[in-house]
Amino acid sequence: MTKIELIKGDITKITADAIVNAANSSLLGGGGVDGAIHRAGGSAILDACVAIRNKQGKCKTGEAVITTAGNLPANYVIHTVGPVWNGGAKKEEELLRNCYINSLGLAVEHNVKTIAFPNISTGIYHYPKDRAADVAIASVKEFLETNNQTIGKVIFVCFDDENYTLYKSILEQ
Numbered sequence: 001m002t003k004i005e006l007i008k009g010d011i012t013k014i015t016a017d018a019i020v021n022a023a024n025s026s027l028l029g030g031g032g033v034d035g036a037i038h039r040a041g042g043s044a045i046l047d048a049c050v051a052i053r054n055k056q057g058k059c060k061t062g063e064a065v066i067t068t069a070g071n072l073p074a075n076y077v078i079h080t081v082g083p084v085w086n087g088g089a090k091k092e093e094e095l096l097r098n099c100y101i102n103s104l105g106l107a108v109e110h111n112v113k114t115i116a117f118p119n120i121s122t123g124i125y126h127y128p129k130d131r132a133a134d135v136a137i138a139s140v141k142e143f144l145e146t147n148n149q150t151i152g153k154v155i156f157v158c159f160d161d162e163n164y165t166l167y168k169s170i171l172e173q
């Protein structure tokens with residue numbers, strides 16, 4: 001049985017096999033959690049992202065790539081690109097779900113036992129937090145029920161009170 005944990009705090013401080021970054025399609029860093037991860041992890045993460053870009057080009061929305069975690073207390077950073085909220089009729093839900101499913105797929109491929117997720121798309125990309133929390137929890141549960149043999153723990157790391165309260169109430173149901 002995989003454990004699902006909820007933490008309020010800074011994902012760059014989490015000790016896990018992998019932490020997930022809410023990146024943008026350039027993979028070259030940005031604001032929010034992306035900026036925090038690159039700042040705390042150091043240049044090895046950006047170097048690895050540049051190498052991936054040179055090989056495959058930009059990362060499409062909903063897709064994920066994996067790099068070293070540099071100086072962070074994790075082994076890997078999984079960079080996934082969340083959808084920008086555009087009213088809800090632009091496949092945002094499917095794309096956000098893909099972020100979680102594809103990140104977990106990469107985690108399994110790399111034998112990750114513990115993985116931490118931020119609240120993808122709920123910052124600069126303005127996905128409504130309540131809807132994003134529903135999608136995040138439902139996709140993770142679905143993946144764990146159908147595909148998982150290796151992941152022992154999934155941690156949802158909420159940076160703000162609103163997300164933390166939302167996740168808490170959904171997870172308690």
Ligand code: ADP
Pocket residue numbers: 009010011012022023031032033034036082118119120121122123124125126127157158159160163
């Ligand atoms: P996006 O562009 O996908 O919306 P953001 O980084 O702007 O990405 O926001 C995604 C979520 O990450 C937001 O809920 C924001 O509060 C949160 N966040 C920002 N900094 C951190 C951090 N250091 N650790 C964990 N979550 C963070």
